[in-house]
Amino acid sequence: MTIANGLPEDAGPLAGLKVLDLSWIVAGPTVGRAMADFGASVIRVESPIRVDTARVVGPFHGDQPSVEHSGLYGNVNAGKWGLTLSLNLPEAQDIFRRLVMWADIVSESFTAGILARWQLDYQHLRELKPELIMLSSTLLGQTGPYNQVSGFGSQGAGMSGVQHLTGWPDRAPAGPFGPYTDYPAPRFALTALLAAVDHRNRTGQGVFIDQAQAEGTLQLLAPALIDYMNGGRALNRRGNDDPQMSPHGAYPCRPPEGRTESWVAIAVATDEQWRNLAGMIGSEPEQSLAERQGRQTEIEATLSDWTAQRSAGEVEATLQAVGISAHKLSTTEDAANDPQLAHRNHFRRLPHSLHGETVLEGPRYILSDTPAGPVRPAPQYGEHNAEILTDVLGLSDAEIENLAASGALS
Amino acid sequence: MLSPYRVLDLSDERGVLAGQMLADLGADVIQVEPPTGSSGRGVAPFFADHPDESIYWAAYTRGKRGVSCDLEQPRGRELFLQLVDSADFLIESSDVGRMAELGLNYDTLHERNPRLIYASISAFGQTGPKSHYVGSDLAIWAAGTPLLMTGDDDRAPIRVSQPQAWGHAAADAAGGVMLALHARHQSGMGQHVDVSAQVSAAQATLGQILAYQLGASEPERFAGGVKSRGIGFRVSAAVKNGHIVLNMAPGPAVGHFANHAVQWLVDIGALDASLLDENFRTYADRVATGDADPGLFPTIQQAMTEQVAKRTKEEMLAVSIKYDLLLVPVLTIVDLAESTQLEARDFWREIEHDDGRQVTYPGPPLKVFLNGESRAGNEGPPPSLGAAQ
Numbered sequence: 149m150t151i152a153n154g155l156p157e158d159a160g161p162l163a164g165l166k167v168l169d170l171s172w173i174v175a176g177p178t179v180g181r182a183m184a185d186f187g188a189s190v191i192r193v194e195s196p197i198r199v200d201t202a203r204v205v206g207p208f209h210g211d212q213p214s215v216e217h218s219g220l221y222g223n224v225n226a227g228k229w230g231l232t233l234s235l236n237l238p239e240a241q242d243i244f245r246r247l248v249m250w251a252d253i254v255s256e257s258f259t260a261g262i263l264a265r266w267q268l269d270y271q272h273l274r275e276l277k278p279e280l281i282m283l284s285s286t287l288l289g290q291t292g293p294y295n296q297v298s299g300f301g302s303q304g305a306g307m308s309g310v311q312h313l314t315g316w317p318d319r320a321p322a323g324p325f326g327p328y329t330d331y332p333a334p335r336f337a338l339t340a341l342l343a344a345v346d347h348r349n350r351t352g353q354g355v356f357i358d359q360a361q362a363e364g365t366l367q368l369l370a371p372a373l374i375d376y377m378n379g380g381r382a383l384n385r386r387g388n389d390d391p392q393m394s395p396h397g398a399y400p401c402r403p404p405e406g407r408t409e410s411w412v413a414i415a416v417a418t419d420e421q422w423r424n425l426a427g428m429i430g431s432e433p434e435q436s437l438a439e440r441q442g443r444q445t446e447i448e449a450t451l452s453d454w455t456a457q458r459s460a461g462e463v464e465a466t467l468q469a470v471g472i473s474a475h476k477l478s479t480t481e482d483a484a485n486d487p488q489l490a491h492r493n494h495f496r497r498l499p500h501s502l503h504g505e506t507v508l509e510g511p512r513y514i515l516s517d518t519p520a521g522p523v524r525p526a527p528q529y530g531e532h533n534a535e536i537l538t539d540v541l542g543l544s545d546a547e548i549e550n551l552a553a554s555g556a557l558s
Numbered sequence: 559m560l561s562p563y564r565v566l567d568l569s570d571e572r573g574v575l576a577g578q579m580l581a582d583l584g585a586d587v588i589q590v591e592p593p594t595g596s597s598g599r600g601v602a603p604f605f606a607d608h609p610d611e612s613i614y615w616a617a618y619t620r621g622k623r624g625v626s627c628d629l630e631q632p633r634g635r636e637l638f639l640q641l642v643d644s645a646d647f648l649i650e651s652s653d654v655g656r657m658a659e660l661g662l663n664y665d666t667l668h669e670r671n672p673r674l675i676y677a678s679i680s681a682f683g684q685t686g687p688k689s690h691y692v693g694s695d696l697a698i699w700a701a702g703t704p705l706l707m708t709g710d711d712d713r714a715p716i717r718v719s720q721p722q723a724w725g726h727a728a729a730d731a732a733g734g735v736m737l738a739l740h741a742r743h744q745s746g747m748g749q750h751v752d753v754s755a756q757v758s759a760a761q762a763t764l765g766q767i768l769a770y771q772l773g774a775s776e777p778e779r780f781a782g783g784v785k786s787r788g789i790g791f792r793v794s795a796a797v798k799n800g801h802i803v804l805n806m807a808p809g810p811a812v813g814h815f816a817n818h819a820v821q822w823l824v825d826i827g828a829l830d831a832s833l834l835d836e837n838f839r840t841y842a843d844r845v846a847t848g849d850a851d852p853g854l855f856p857t858i859q860q861a862m863t864e865q866v867a868k869r870t871k872e873e874m875l876a877v878s879i880k881y882d883l884l885l886v887p888v889l890t891i892v893d894l895a896e897s898t899q900l901e902a903r904d905f906w907r908e909i910e911h912d913d914g915r916q917v918t919y920p921g922p923p924l925k926v927f928l929n930g931e932s933r934a935g936n937e938g939p940p941p942s943l944g945a946a947q
Contacts, residue, residue, distance in 0.1 A: 161738070161741035162737070289899075292900075294898075295899075309893075313718055314716065323782055325708045326764035326784070335732065340924050344559060346740070351928075355926065358924065364923045368725040371603055371613045372603070383720060398716070413696040487687045495771060518749065
């Protein structure tokens with residue numbers, strides 16, 4: 149049975165696809181955001197009590213922390229319709245089941261076992277709706293002895309090996325910036341969900357996807373894992389060193405006014421590139437990779453002396469002009485002024501009822517015939533409760549009042 | 559799920575994960591290589607017992623079929639174009655302009671097979687002022703902004719020691735072509751999916767790439783934690799046999815985890831039981847109004863640091879589960895290989911290579927169930943060079 153959408157439909161390849169998004173913070177919401185960009189109707193169900201961590205993590209509008217100021221929350225929830233529901237209450241669970249009948253996809257990221265407690269897990273929901281597509285996404289997956297480990301993504305960096313592999317060999321691990329497992333996970337989930345919709349449309353079969361976010365990050369560490377598991381060595385953190393490139397690192401540059409530091413990334417992959425660079429910085433041009441690696445400290449000192457006299461942008465332009473991979477380490481101000489990101493229309497500005505205007509990122513790819521992007525900012529708390537309860541579920545004003553009185557919405 | 563679809567995968571080391579993601583979901587993926595082999599076969603690391611064989615290439619071609627053809631020769635081109643006629647997707651990651659030089663760019667192949675979905679993965683995108691820049695893992699991470707945010711604040715910023723940037727971009731390409739497939743269901747036509755690794759890398763900033771434009775302060779790098787307005791918050795701590803990640807902070811979103819940590823510290827006698835009266839969900843607000851002691855939380859952090867240092871990663875994980883803390887061990891590659899969690903989830907795959915060797919691989923990134931039944935994707939060995947299969 150197909151239920152009318154009830155929400156105004158956006159155009160795009162996913163127009164008409166209905167998504168019930170219970171996930172929170174970053175990994176799950178990013179998936180719903182991508183689907184909303186391309187036309188899906190996404191209802192984000194949010195707890196009115198337990199604050200979504202993305203709302204209290206910056207960057208904040210005007211540097212003023214507030215649950216309605218977070219650029220992170222805005223970036224991963226744009227285009228969605230917002231409903232607040234206290235899912236621990238039976239009245240809210242009833243509303244949720246009715247929304248499941250509306251949805252093609254349910255996406256959730258509760259600790260394994262929580263939804264089962266409310267009889268809202270896949271095993272129960274597929275009895276209501278056998279053709280349902282459901283994503284359950286947690287740090288370590290639905291099964292296994294540690295499936296209960298509560299985790300934000302920064303725990304994921306530890307549990308996926310990335311924390312250990314980011315840093316200097318003579319120091320404690322520095323770790324990546326932020327909750328690393330949240331970055332690869334949405335790509336795997338989005339691809340699988342879109343394949344699932346295609347599969348369901350062809351076969352009528354329902355699909356359940358058990359995602360361990362850490363296992364997504366392990367895909368990006370696969371070479372290191374295979375190496376060790378097949379008689380090789382165990383990779384350790386190694387600063388910026390690379391086994392096949394040298395010099396390879398971030399080197400200090402003359403900072404622009406108002407900043408205390410500036411850096412440029414340089415990656416020399418071939419002997420020819422090295423000869424070009426050596427000529428510029430005054431180093432010995434006839435050195436093999438192994439020789440350059442052997443004299444790394446000395447070469448990097450010479451290179452740093454040369455870069456330090458120049459701006460990062462100047463080094464980038466000079467080296468790229470002779471075919472050497474280089475780019476300044478962009479600040480977020482640099483990114484705002486990056487002509488390449490501007491060319492791709494990467495930053496999008498949308499009118500916002502609280503902030504006047506908000507800014508967020510566009511999609512991570514450009515589709516030539518169906519370009520897309522967010523059409524409305526992320527919902528504020530309960531912003532679309534009335535539309536969803538009235539237009540999607542057809543509740544009367546009296547029923548909504550009763551629901552509100554039960555505490556299910558606040 | 560994708561068994562009706564065929565993927566022509568021309569990508570080299572820069573895009574090779576995308577096709578594997580589709581193979582893991584059941585698509586028929588044909589890796590197309592020049593007769594001399596892809597440049598990806600030269601990427602480190604190499605098998606300890608087969609030093610000419612790239613682990614990197616094997617890692618991301620598992621589950622694909624292989625064909626070699628010389629796109630610069632008429633016979634190779636003809637073979638390739640025949641494959642284009644029956645393909646749903648084409649994925650390439652060559653230098654921008656190279657496919658046009660070969661006469662195989664999107665416009666040309668779209669004319670031949672209008673339903674073809676054609677994905678291009680590049681460092682900065684197919685057009686624009688930096689489209690011809692030479693890309694690299696490090697330069698992309700720099701341009702996307704996560705690099706400047708990562709590392710010890712008294713040294714140069716650093717990347718992840720296993721290169722990541724191209725993997726993020728390739729994974730985006732897989733999502734992009736699936737969106738294009740749904741567009742094709744509407745229009746009957748394929749299209750060009752243009753992936754910029756710079757944009758993909760920006761995902762690894764937790765939205766901080768927007769900081770300047772939102773009027774927020776620039777993020778600052780801080781080893782083992784985050785720094786905000788000059789104040790560092792450490793989330794890494796040393797234990798007896800390595801390190802742990804530990805998020806312990808006051809505040810409405812995570813303060814209850816700090817409450818749980820206090821409970822543990824009281825239970826082991828490291829803190830006085832009177833501290834159980836403090837609620838760290840509301841503590842920060844009360845410090846701001848002068849109703850709570852700003853020196854209290856640092857005392858608890860200090861006690862926590864001292865106590866974890868006396869214990870192992872494994873002991874602290876058990877405490878974390880028992881008390882519900884935001885605390886996990888920092889796993890090494892060896893720890894991952896021995897992980898009981900991954901073993902219980904049947905994560906690893908033993909795959910027989912064409913030469914008869916059994917090789918251990920990480921399994922797919924997701925577990926898929928169709929009508930409740932577990933369903934595997936394509937899990938064959940990586941194709942040998944020149945083996946038309």
